[in-house]
Amino acid sequence: KQEVTQIPAALSVPEGENLVLNCSFTDSAIYNLQWFRQDPGKGLTSLLLIQSSQREQTSGRLNASLDKSSGRSTLYIAASQPGDSATYLCAVGTGANSKLTFGKGITLSVRP
């Protein structure tokens, strides 16, 4: 059974700092890995999707990497801003329909 872990559960940084969010998973037989952002009481916004054959994806100030063999992914956020404050969820797609298994998320707070 796939398990996804995100540690720490919460993180507080000053504005402007570059930061890395970590994600690990137990079963390397994945189709893809996806990073999401969730604001309080809201649904999920897809940030980046990395296919199993890829090593990284970039979108603006975000860069996500994937090391499938070691079961790890990182989300790099450059020059963090208060508007980046949210919960960031990592999810891996496996099995039929590439169903997603989610981590518990990392709640990020960027202080002005």
Add this chain to the structure above:
Amino acid sequence: GAVVSQHPSWVICKSGTSVKIECRSLDFQATTMFWYRQFPKQSLMLMATSNEGSKATYEQGVEKDKFLINHASLTLSTLTVTSAHPEDSSFYICSARDPGGGGYNSPLHFGNGTRLTVT
């Protein structure tokens, strides 16, 4: 971009009543939609996979008679919580994958969720 609309965004109901939640794909057809449940400070747990024109596939431990799923068209899936109890209070989120966006490697698009409170 692809949009998934979920309605209602919140609902309060009395114990024993049923509640229906709708999930619509607004600009694409989705043969498959997914229903998740999220408890506070917990990860999203997949409840079931909704298949257009056929029965839903439920995850282990999810009561199919309690959580009725209907996927009657390519743009609409509904989740009905039957005979709701306070322990059913949770955040329910649906998602769909745009089939034209790369198969299993296209990103899942999520609705804004429904906050259900059963009193």
